[in-house]
Amino acid sequence: MSRTSLIEPVPAWDGFDDDLRLSRVAAGTPADCARFTIDGIQPERVLFPDSAEQVCRILQIASVRGVALVPAGFGAHLGLGGSLLRPFAVLSLAAINALVDHQPANMTVTAQAGMRVAELQDAVAQSGQWLPVEPPLPEATSVGGMISADLNGPSRFSQGTVRDLLIGITVARADGTIVKSGGRVVKNVAGYDLAKLYCGALGTLGVIVEATFKLRALPAAVTVARIPCSDMLEARELLERIRTAPLEPRLIELLTPVPTAGSDCVIVVGFSGSEEDVANQQETLRALVHGKMIEERAGKAAAAALAELRDANVRGEALLKLKASLLPTGLPAFVSALEDASAEHGLTMAVQAHAGNGIVRVHVRRPEAEATHRSAGTLVEELRAGAAALGGVLIVEQAAPDIKPELDIWGGEIEALPLMRRIKNALDPKRVLSPGRFVGGI
Amino acid sequence: MQDIVGDDGVVSHPTELSVYDCDGYTLEKSAPDIVVLPRSTGEVAAVLKLLRREGVPFVPRGTGTGLSGGCLPLGAPVMVSLTRMNRILDLDPVNRRAVVQSGVINAWVSREARPHGLHFVPDPSSQMACSIGGNVAENSGGPHTLKYGVTTNHVLGVTLVLPDGEVVRLGGMTEDAPGYDLLGVTVGSEGTFGVVTEAVLKLHPLPQACKTLLAVFDSVADGSAAVSAIIAGGIVPAALEMLDHMIIQAVEDAFHFGFPRNAGAVLIAELDGLEAGLERAAGRVRNVCEANGATEIRVARDDREREALWKCRKRAFGALGRLAPNFCCQDGVVPPNRLPEIMERIAAIGKAHDLRIGNVFHAGDGNIHPILLYDERDRDETERVVAAGREILRECVRLGGSPTGEHGIGVEKVALMPLIFTPDDLRTMEEVRAVFDPDDCCNPNKIFPSAERQVEVRAPRRQAAM
Numbered sequence: 068m069s070r071t072s073l074i075e076p077v078p079a080w081d082g083f084d085d086d087l088r089l090s091r092v093a094a095g096t097p098a099d100c101a102r103f104t105i106d107g108i109q110p111e112r113v114l115f116p117d118s119a120e121q122v123c124r125i126l127q128i129a130s131v132r133g134v135a136l137v138p139a140g141f142g143a144h145l146g147l148g149g150s151l152l153r154p155f156a157v158l159s160l161a162a163i164n165a166l167v168d169h170q171p172a173n174m175t176v177t178a179q180a181g182m183r184v185a186e187l188q189d190a191v192a193q194s195g196q197w198l199p200v201e202p203p204l205p206e207a208t209s210v211g212g213m214i215s216a217d218l219n220g221p222s223r224f225s226q227g228t229v230r231d232l233l234i235g236i237t238v239a240r241a242d243g244t245i246v247k248s249g250g251r252v253v254k255n256v257a258g259y260d261l262a263k264l265y266c267g268a269l270g271t272l273g274v275i276v277e278a279t280f281k282l283r284a285l286p287a288a289v290t291v292a293r294i295p296c297s298d299m300l301e302a303r304e305l306l307e308r309i310r311t312a313p314l315e316p317r318l319i320e321l322l323t324p325v326p327t328a329g330s331d332c333v334i335v336v337g338f339s340g341s342e343e344d345v346a347n348q349q350e351t352l353r354a355l356v357h358g359k360m361i362e363e364r365a366g367k368a369a370a371a372a373l374a375e376l377r378d379a380n381v382r383g384e385a386l387l388k389l390k391a392s393l394l395p396t397g398l399p400a401f402v403s404a405l406e407d408a409s410a411e412h413g414l415t416m417a418v419q420a421h422a423g424n425g426i427v428r429v430h431v432r433r434p435e436a437e438a439t440h441r442s443a444g445t446l447v448e449e450l451r452a453g454a455a456a457l458g459g460v461l462i463v464e465q466a467a468p469d470i471k472p473e474l475d476i477w478g479g480e481i482e483a484l485p486l487m488r489r490i491k492n493a494l495d496p497k498r499v500l501s502p503g504r505f506v507g508g509i
Numbered sequence: 510m511q512d513i514v515g516d517d518g519v520v521s522h523p524t525e526l527s528v529y530d531c532d533g534y535t536l537e538k539s540a541p542d543i544v545v546l547p548r549s550t551g552e553v554a555a556v557l558k559l560l561r562r563e564g565v566p567f568v569p570r571g572t573g574t575g576l577s578g579g580c581l582p583l584g585a586p587v588m589v590s591l592t593r594m595n596r597i598l599d600l601d602p603v604n605r606r607a608v609v610q611s612g613v614i615n616a617w618v619s620r621e622a623r624p625h626g627l628h629f630v631p632d633p634s635s636q637m638a639c640s641i642g643g644n645v646a647e648n649s650g651g652p653h654t655l656k657y658g659v660t661t662n663h664v665l666g667v668t669l670v671l672p673d674g675e676v677v678r679l680g681g682m683t684e685d686a687p688g689y690d691l692l693g694v695t696v697g698s699e700g701t702f703g704v705v706t707e708a709v710l711k712l713h714p715l716p717q718a719c720k721t722l723l724a725v726f727d728s729v730a731d732g733s734a735a736v737s738a739i740i741a742g743g744i745v746p747a748a749l750e751m752l753d754h755m756i757i758q759a760v761e762d763a764f765h766f767g768f769p770r771n772a773g774a775v776l777i778a779e780l781d782g783l784e785a786g787l788e789r790a791a792g793r794v795r796n797v798c799e800a801n802g803a804t805e806i807r808v809a810r811d812d813r814e815r816e817a818l819w820k821c822r823k824r825a826f827g828a829l830g831r832l833a834p835n836f837c838c839q840d841g842v843v844p845p846n847r848l849p850e851i852m853e854r855i856a857a858i859g860k861a862h863d864l865r866i867g868n869v870f871h872a873g874d875g876n877i878h879p880i881l882l883y884d885e886r887d888r889d890e891t892e893r894v895v896a897a898g899r900e901i902l903r904e905c906v907r908l909g910g911s912p913t914g915e916h917g918i919g920v921e922k923v924a925l926m927p928l929i930f931t932p933d934d935l936r937t938m939e940e941v942r943a944v945f946d947p948d949d950c951c952n953p954n955k956i957f958p959s960a961e962r963q964v965e966v967r968a969p970r971r972q973a974a975m
């Protein structure tokens with residue numbers, strides 16, 4: 068834990084409230100506080116600034132009054148990251164939600180951070196375009212939240228991730244100044260690409276107020292095929308065949324329960340493009356799995372299947388939600404490690420992997436008989452060691468509030484952690500923003 | 510130094526040093542006092558530790574093809590050249606990754622990956638000569654980065670030796686490394702964060718098929734209107750490159766490809782992907798070009814013709830030596846629908862300054878490269894080149910673009926930074942820089958206007974032909 072935690076300021080809530088009233092910042096109701104509960108802890112206040120200037124004011128006031136702020140959108144993804152170190156106020160960007168500039172001819176869009184991703188998609192869809200990022204729950208996810216939490220879906224395999232599409236950003240720094248980097252053109256190397264820093268930083272470096280993205284043309288056709296496999300061996304062999312086939316899949320997912328014995332795993336392959344392109348690829352895929360039953364969906368049914376894949380990680384209760392980053396070839400070995408752990412701890416799990424990217428999500432179900440805290444902690448460490456043995460890493464994305472304090476969320480060995488601390492120190496020296504949520508207790 | 514890098518790893522003779530006095534941006538020159546050529550990450554670390562102990566600033570250098578003076582030593586007596594770190598360390602075709610030392614030449618990676626049906630996407634026109642370290646530092650693009658993204662989208666990790674000699678790994682072999690995306694800021698940091706010694710690169714499958722069209726227009730304005738209509742129509746060609754009349758003539762004289770010498774502009778549009786859908790996409794591009802005044806459209810018959818065409822495009826700069834003793838290649842960006850406007854402005858600026866300006870550029874992403882011809886012996890003309898270049902870039906900014914799309918700020922464009930960034934924006938970038946280089950000893954006096962210029966500009970010499 069960082070040394071600064073010993074000298075954390077004592078928040079002066081009364082003064083904080085007075086200052087906010089003077090600045091006419093809208094404060095939320097107790098119901099809002101309940102809505103933004105993080106790891107079972109309610110925020111002391113929820114604030115709804117209506118302009119970037121108000122965001123800056125709040126940051127300045129918080130820094131003077133010793134109040135910790137958690138930047139947020141609608142609160143759908145606040146369980147990510149470590150537990151907060153002190154009582155906090157939530158700064159919701161929900162009221163800063165305009166579409167700033169959509170240039171269909173240049174395929175770029177600029178939106179304020181509080182805009183819902185689904186609304187952004189609807190707006191650009193009118194010009195036949197989309198932002199090819201699929202955060203879970205797009206109707207409850209803000210643009211700023213999508214960036215901060217680096218929320219990507221299955222199509223990252225072909226479309227890239229938030230960082231690949233983000234071309235400009237405007238941020239309120241912890242000291243209350245507005246700064247930007249990048250711009251509104253798709254190619255630009257003027258100055259450092261600071262937008263990358265805020266991507267996935269969980270709001271610990273600044274409050275994103277506006278962002279510009281590249282767009283792509285909405286595909287004319289989308290299909291999704293589910294291919295059941297009798298075991299991981301077969302799945303592995305099939306993945307290899309898909310990889311080397313003349314296909315350009317939009318996504319390749321692997322879904323399997325653990326223990327896998329006696330139950331199917333499924334490979335999901337999605338295509339999008341012109342009708343002709345997609346039909347041809349489906350044909351190739353069918354030939355590839357020769358005669359195996361595959362369920363194919365197109366149109367609305369395909370869209371529904373995609374939405375289900377996209378949202379799966381945030382839906383459903385689990386004791387633990389883990390994410391491993393591996394080499395794509397490490398996937399089968401990692402699933403065996405899960406098998407071993409499942410047998411040893413008597414736990415069942417569900418796995419969803421972006422198979423082409425080596426990103427694996429594991430949901431560990433809450434056992435019938437109450438598990439001890441120690442067993443959750445050991446499980447995480449065992450699986451982390453399993454991932455490490457394959458050259459990968461593992462983090463805890465979500466944990467039930469009763470076990471979270473016992474867990475190492477990010478893993479002990481973060482490369483370049485001292486540099487990261489120095490970045491935090493440069494941009495938020497008073498540790499106003501989400502203290503404790505990020506790696507190494509940042 | 511010799512103890513660290515060996516006797517043959519240090520260059521200090523003045524005539525040898527003059528090779529290192531500029532990169533592809535030749536308007537300013539300054540030679541280092543010595544050049545050090547380490548062979549490993551460990552040697553780089555030892556070199557930087559020694560320099561730190563002695564308090565000597567340094568500048569990293571790849572192969573010196575940069576076009577903004579990025580590796581020009583300005584108050585940095587020592588140059589660290591990566592050219593001896595030129596090994597491909599690992600190529601993993603199944604996971605589609607390559608691990609390379611930073612002195613590896615860009616084109617070597619694709620050459621090695623090709624037998625596995627893969628390639629490294631970023632393909633700067635200088636790809637036969639530029640290094641991966643330079644690509645990382647400049648976040649380089651190329652004709653085919655329109656569809657597939659520039660360097661930053663294809664690098665998974667780097668090994669960086671910080672200016673104090675500490676070795677850190679940013680990113681890695683797997684995606685989504687936990688922590689801040691320090692890799693993302695390091696790419697494009699123009700050699701101011703330390704020395705990149707290794708990189709983990711993503712490889713991409715070679716497209717199953719390609720279709721390459723050459724559309725001929727009466728004017729650059731017509732060609733630009735076609736580009737803007739293609740992009741607006743949601744078609745993403747793999748590449749969309751334009752050459753204007755002056756460049757067509759120079760290239761034709763040099764390479765005899767068979768370009769229509771009288772054309773006002775030609776547009777190279779390449780579509781790639783799966784065989785089946787290509788014909789139709791090509792048909793759409795053809796229609797858009799015709800609707801925008803294309804007088805002729807040719808299709809490359811086979812791979813040989815296609816490769817010959819790309820060779821001409823990529824060697825266009827080299828052909829310019831025939832037109833003038835010197836040239837300055839500018840690099841600006843406008844939103845694609847403003848291309849017709851910026852092309853008009855460039856012509857007007859050229860006229861006002863009595864200069865010849867050619868254009869050969871990555872049209873699809875609005876990344877223009879006006880090429881200003883001059884003779885360095887003519888002082889007045891040289892000054893007009895500098896003034897006209899600035900004016901063009903100001904116009905790019907006015908139209909909503911950027912003063913650099915891929916060549917970087919370097920020394921060349923420092924004065925333009927306040928046009929697009931506020932003092933607070935710049936302060937923030939400098940604070941981030943100080944995290945990596947607190948003593949301001951790694952490639953000092955670059956990028957930021959606060960940098961004090963400490964160099965005497967010598968009269969430029971003839972441009973080396975590429």
Ligand SMILES: Cc1cc2nc3c(=O)[nH]c(=O)nc-3n(C[C@H](O)[C@H](O)[C@H](O)COP(=O)(O)OP(=O)(O)OC[C@H]3O[C@@H](n4cnc5c(N)ncnc54)[C@H](O)[C@@H]3O)c2cc1C
Nearest residue numbers: 571572573574575579634640642643644646650700705915
């Ligand atoms: C004919 C020609 C065509 C070109 N076409 C294109 C094009 O299509 N697209 C494009 O983007 N660019 C193009 N360029 C520009 C140039 O080739 C690129 O910027 C290239 O990436 C520079 O690589 P380099 O190895 O030559 O770097 P250098 O010129 O040696 O250095 C460039 C910068 O990178 C830093 N640097 C180099 N290596 C390292 C390292 N290992 N660690 C840290 N810092 C380092 C240097 O300090 C300097 O700031 C072209 C140049 C020429 C001459």
